[in-house]
Amino acid sequence: MTEINELIAAINAGDFHGKRFSPEQIFDAFKQGTVALPFPRRIGGGGNCASVALVKVAIASYGLDGVFRSIGVDYTNERYLVGLRDGQVNTLSFEDYRTGVEKSAFEAFAQGGDAGAILEFGRFCFAVMAEVKRTMYGWGRYQRAINDLNKSEGADEVHRLLGLPATQVADVSIAALSRMQHVLVWNRYHAVYSSGGYYDEFFHGVDGKALPSKMPLSELQHVHGDGQGDGPSGAHVFL
Template sequence: MIRALDGHTGRKREGGGALSPPSSKHFPGTPENQDTASRTECLRPREAPFMQPVTRASPGSLRAAPRPAASLPTRDAFEVTAQRPQTSQDRDRYFSGFKQGGTGNCVSVAAIKAAMAKFGPDQVFKSVKRSGQGYDVTMRDGVKVRVSDAELATAGRLSRISGRDPKLVRDAVLMYAAMANRAQLEGNDGRKNMSFERACQSLNDGESYREGPRWLGLQKHVRKIDPNDIHRYTAVVGASSRHAVFASDGFVDHYGKKRPSTTRGGLEIEGYGRPLRGAYALV
């Protein structure tokens, strides 16, 4: 399974054990080779020319500037509304409305954007109900989690999700908080009895790119696809050896910028010019 490790130069531990050795396999990006068991490393998000190789900079230059935590929502901010078909104009908002910050949570952010593109930001979960000092969330697979106001504030601070659309930022932070609660509940990476903050960190230190839908309760909506077919779908997550990205309608997300889907050497590439080695669509 391709594992995106944004912002880390080491390999992620499995279940708290020893670091696994790097894979020596090559991935030409064809259907028979995608999704093979591999660990991948991601650079910390930063601006770089689209489709240009990234020159590794000094550690200091990779530090992202502090971002303000997302503001707490109003009481009715997450009311689930009637689902309607998503248009290309709707999906344009998900490219630019919010983006990944200086953490390694590209898998979570890409999954959230794809979920919005498929269902709409108010229909990703089966229900969201205000209860006391927090929200009771029921996911589409029936799993229920509780997101307190304090956890929502923590999620906003640790996820570092930011953007130009305040409502989409709030929606994304709630989804991230619910994902962290489920990761805490199910012991992400074999870690039992995690605090909520540690669960958030488990989403920030690299994930298999196909784990995003699991934490959102959308496993039954996942279809594995050829990375070269991402232009055929409207709610896609693709993964290179170092980064996971949202894609829709023939465009690829690059930290809040909508870029045309592009090939190099016959393979679809992400914003840094690396070939996509795996992809799924939400259907």
């Protein structure tokens, strides 16, 4: 709890005002891990790829001080008060935040510099997304929203869970996307953060694979598809 509260205090104090991170920092700060679900799931990175991709694109596009309109810490009632960019205001209890961090399975990839702050804030974003989803559907249990996020979320709609205005990219060819920075890209099987013609790859060290933290976007259909017709099928940017 101390780390995220200190980070929020630094954000509110203006320490991150106007600060933006390079694609390399976003690629390397954290990766999608294997989530724990209450039922069998395929081996790999779990099903929260769209959530991971959205969080990375949001941080890259807006910075730590711009993803949300406001973040308050209510120590008396042990909760966070989070104002989204679409005008919603959500409360997230300290207990649910801890659950969200644990169940997100966001794995640290890089060390030093701003990597820790990006990872910590990314986990906070995921915890908020679960609370927004719980509220949106009127569910009583926070864990239900976590499970639902982790078994997969539609990449074309996941932006609603952070209250962000998504702009659809008309041309999703590799050539067009390679000219763009900070894009949420998806195909039939996977969703990724993409920038400058590369995407973030979690599939290293799994099933004997040894892949880097970023891969050419042209490889998406081969690593996460049948290699033929599974190139990018959709993309969003956040302005």
